[in-house]
Structure formats: structure tokens, C-alpha cells
Amino acid sequence: MKTKAVRIYGKNDLRLEEFDLPPLGDDEILAEVISDSICMSSHKAASLGADHKRIPGDIDKNPTIIGHEFSGRLLQVGTKWQSQFKKGDKFSIQPALNYKGSLNAPGYSFRFIGGDATRIIIPGEVMECGCLLPYTGAGYFPASLAEPMSCIIGAFRAGYHTTPGSYNHNMGIKAGGNLAMLAAAGPMGLGAIDYALHSERRPARLVVTDIDEHRLNRARSIFSRKEAGDLGVELIFTNTGGVEDPVSHLLNFTAGKGYDDVFIFAPVRELVECGDLILNRDGCLNFFSGPTDTTFSAPINLYNVHYNSTHLVATSGGNNDDMKEALRLSSQGSINP
Template identity: 60%
Template sequence: MKTRAVRLYGANDLRLEEFELPEIQEDEILARVVSDSICMSTYKAVILGNKHKRVPDDVAENPTITGHEFAGVIVKVGKKWQDQFKPGQKFALQPALNYKGSPYAPGYSYPYFGGNATYIIIPQEVMELGFLLDYEGKAFYEASLAEPMSCIIGGFHANYHTETGKYVHHMGIVKGGKMALLAGCGPMGLGAIDYALHCERKPRLLVVTDIDAERLKRAEKLFPVEEGSKNGVELHYVNTKDMDQPAAFLNQFTGGTGFDDVFVYAPVRSLIEDADVILGKDGCLNFFAGPTDTGFKAEVNFYNVHYAPTHIMGSTGGNDDDMRESLEMSAKGLINPAVMVTHVGGIDSVIDTTLNLPQIPGGKKLIYCNIEMELTAIEDFEKKGKEDPFFAELGRIVAAHNGLWSAEAETYLLENRSIE
């Protein structure tokens, strides 16, 4: 079986290549990838090469396939797993393997296992861990985006709070509490707003900040203040770009008590320091954004850590339960991962998109691995449609779905641009 894949050879060295996959072993599964979304974590691995903890030292001689937010269809099942999986079965995948303590994961570490490929071989450890998940939804992009959504959900579950005089940690955000999402209008922030408004354990107050007026405008269009009220959440959007003392302004929303849960979605020192200031008693700061600078630091008030007592933590990734929660909520229509997507492209657009990811505005870049198409902003479909009937129809479909990607758009794309 031949596959076409984007492979990493070293720092900033990505290549789109066609090569032969070996025959699967009895404990492996052959699969066709349909969709993958490009994560900033992939960009970090690409710029670091084998200096990244998940990328093997010998990647130059044994290149790995990039991409870890993917979904597809099972093609062939090794004998060991034939009682659990069948050809034609759709799947989602939890990539945070941590198999026997190994840092290796799809998209970073495997020569035949990653999301930016037409066909892949899924190794036995994925099935052994129970991380190959049956997916019964209609749209593959929702299964791909279940991975970043699971990271968001995992962050909400990872926050913790305490009781005075008791050696007990209560896991999860404060139900009915006060929450702030700083730099909260990027793709992960939008997913967090969606989850905060529609999960069972939701806050009473949610304040979302950003310094980009267009991002704030899009967030408020997707999640109006009225949507918050309908779900029992007092929702506010705040542009902190020109504020001298944003922390003081944000604390006004809490009546001076501070926030119970604060999430920081960008690796910016001033954001972390503001987040620390606005924490209330027993407040938890979750530094969600991973920096590339290994010496990244910020000032924190450790008097408050000791006496308040405030909590500071970081979370990255989700587990299989978080993934299942994401898939279940998507299936029920409680959350819509499409709010994160702003661009769509084919496998031929992966290299340029990955290498330039920080400079490309918008949210998630969604890739369909069995089509060829330049990365295109969803908001540009209508414009391109003036000269191309294909984009004209995509633009019509998107407009009918509040400007968002959808199962209908995915079906049309796959039926009209597939290279197989």
C-alpha cells in the first residue's frame, strides 16, 4: 500500500513524499486518514526537530509523519484486533499515548503513524491503551477537532480547589463560580467559551479578553451575551489592548473578590502576571499556552500562594475520557467544534501552513488528506467563488451555517475534490 505523507526530517525540514507502507503485523491496523487539523504543537516540533522531546534523535535517517489531530476509516485489521475493529469503521484517536512512560506520540515520533498522510499504520499500543475510538458521527472534522476540544476539557477538569483545614483537592472548575479566559478568542479560547457555556459544570460569570478587535467581534458573534444568559452565565468580552491596568478593570466584574478560575491562552508574561493578580481566594490559574522558550518566566505573588491560597498549574492534552466527552457533546449538539476552524486546505498545503502557522491569522487550519487544495480562509470562499463554481457552492453552504464549516461543506468538498 502506497501512502502520501508529510514527513519531518529535522528542524524546519518537512517533505511531502509518496512511499510504500510495510505489510501490517497481526497487532496493527491499516487506516485511511480523512481529516487532520494543524496544531501549534506541531509547529513547535517542526522548528525544534530532534531537540523536541517527542521527536526521535535519528529523525534525519528515519523521518516521522506529522499531525496528531486526525480521524479516518479503518481499512485492514490485524488478527489480534479483529474482534474489536472492522474494515470500514470510522475512528477518532487520542494521541496522548504516554505508553509505558514513553514520550512518543503520533505526529511526532512514528515513521508510519501521523495525521498528515493518506494511509497510516496504527501500532498496537494505541489499541492496547483503548485510544482508538469508534466514531459514529457524520463529519470527520468533528472527530479531528475532538482532540483539541479534549485538551480544553482536560484543562477544565485539571483545575482544583481546596477546603481550609482539610487536605482535600476538589478537581474541576468551581461550579457557579467566576471564570476568566485571557487571550480567549483564538481557536482554543473559542472552544473553551463553547464548553464553559454548555457543559454541566459551568461558571456563573465568564469574562473573555483579547487584544484583537476582530477576534473579539467574531467570538461575540458566535457566542452572544444572550447565549450566555440563556445558559445561566453572565458573559462579558473585554478588549485589554490599550488598558494601563487591565487586572484592576477585570476584577470589577467580580465585585473585588477575584476569580475562581483563570485560564491563560497565550504565552505572554504580562498575561500571566495579570492572571495572578485577579485570582481570588483559593483561585486556580491554569497556564494553558505552551511556550517555546525554555527560560520563559513571569512574576507571581507567592505570599498569596501561601496565604490565600492561590494555585498555579499548567495543563496540556486531554485523556481518553475527555475525548469521549468531546465526541458525545458534539454528537448531542451541545458544542460545535467548527467554531475553531477558519481555514481549509488539502495535503499539498500542509508544509507551508505548518512552517508559517504563527503568521497565518484566524483559528484552526483543517486539512483533508485525500484532496489537493491551497489553504483557503472560509471567509474567502465567496470571493473565490466569483471565478470558481466550486468555491461559490462552498461559500453558499458555509453561509447557510452561520459562516461556519459543517458536515454539508465537508461532504461537498470530499465529493468534488478527492484525488483518489
């Protein structure tokens, strides 16, 4: 069977090609891709080529299919999986397989599976890892957007707070606390706002910054202060582009108290430094945006780490539970990615 796909051959070398898929194995599944959403991680992969951690070194000879946020329907199920899946099932995929400790992932590492394709062969390790996930909601795009939403959910779950005198970590953002999202009026920031407002663990105050007024206005049009207020959240959008002292500006929204959780949505040194300086005691700084610069760094106040229990976390993608949560929330209409 033929497929048409975008394959990567090297740095900034993407080619749209038609080619034959190999015969289907008993432990494989043939599928049709209906929706594939575009991610900045795919741009990073295209820019780095074989230098990317998930992309094989021989793509010049054995190109892989890009695109890791996708959904569709199953066309043919190998005998090994016929008790679990059937032709016509709608699906989404968690690309972070973590198969036997490998970083290999659909959309980066495989020759015959990726979102930028018409038809794909889902290899056995995807099912073995429980990463072929059913979707029962309307349409297909919410299922493809479950992957970026799972990254957001994973980041929210990875943050933590502590109790004096205890070494146990209380996972997640602080319920009823102050949450700041810096440079967060872009696509992933909008998803994070959606989740912060509609998840079970909500902040009392959510401050969203950006330096692009057009993006902020779009965010305001999607998430109204009234809707947020009805959910128990004070929602504030602010443009820090022309602000001389963004640290003081942001602290003023909390009457100088600071933020229990701060998310960084752009790999900018000044943003990281600002986020660190606005943390409350036991505040958690979440560096969400992955840089392409392997030497990227920013100053952190280690005095506050030692005496005020501030801390730094970061995640790169979600896990199966995060994907299932994203699919559940999308299916029931709680979030609208």
C-alpha cells in the same frame, strides 16, 4: 500500499512525499485519514525538530509523519483486533499514549502514523492503550477536533479548589464562580468558551479578553450574550489592548472580588502576572498555553499562595476520558468545535 504524507527531517524541514507502507502486522490496523486539523503544537514540533520531547533524534534518517489531530476510517484490521474493530469503522485517536511511560505519540514519533497522510498503519500500542476511539457522529472533522477539545476538557478537569480544614482537592473549575480567559479569542480559546458554556459545570460569569478586536468580534458572533444568559452564564468580552491597568479593569467585572479560575491562552509574561493578580481566595491559575522558550517564567505572588490559597496548574494534552467526553459532546451536538 503507497501513502502520501508530510514528514519531518529536522528543524523547519518538512517534506511532502509518497512512499510505500510496510506489510501489515497481525497487531496493526491500516486506516485512511479523512480529516486532519492543524495545531500550534505541530508548528512547535516543526520548529524544534529533534529537540522536541516527542520527536526522535534520528529523524534525519528515519523521518516521522506529523499531524496528531486526525480521524478517518479503518481499511484493514489485523487478526489481533478483529473482535473489537472492523473495516469501515470511523475513528479518532488519542495521541498521548503514555505507553510504558514513553512520550512517543502519533504525529510526532512514528514513521507510519500521523494525521498529515493519506493512509497510515496504526501500531499495536495505540490499541493496547485504548487510544483508538470509535466515532459515530456526522462527518469527520468533529472527530479530528476531539483531540484539541480533549486538551481543553483536561485543563478544566485539572483545576481544583479546596475546603478550609481539609486536604482534599475538589477537582474542576468552581461551579457558579467567576472564570476569566485571557488572550482567549483564538481557536483554542473559542473551544474553551464553547465547553465552559455547554459543560455540566459552568461558571456564573465568564470574562474573555484579547487585544485583537477582529478576533473578539468573531467570538461575539459565535457566542451571544443571550445564549450564554439562557444557560445561566454572564458572558463578557473585553479588549485589554489599550487598557492602562488591566488588573483593575478585570477586577471591576467582579466588583473587586476576583476570579475563582483564570486560564492563560498565550505564553506572555504580562498575562501570567495579570492572571495571578486577579485571583480570588483559593483561585486557580491555569497556564494553558505551552511555550517554546525553555526559560519562560513570570512572577507569582507567593504571599497569596501562602495566605490566600491561590495555586497554579497546567496540563499538556488530555487523556482517554477527555477524548471520549469530547467525542460524546460533539456527537450529540452539545459542542461545535
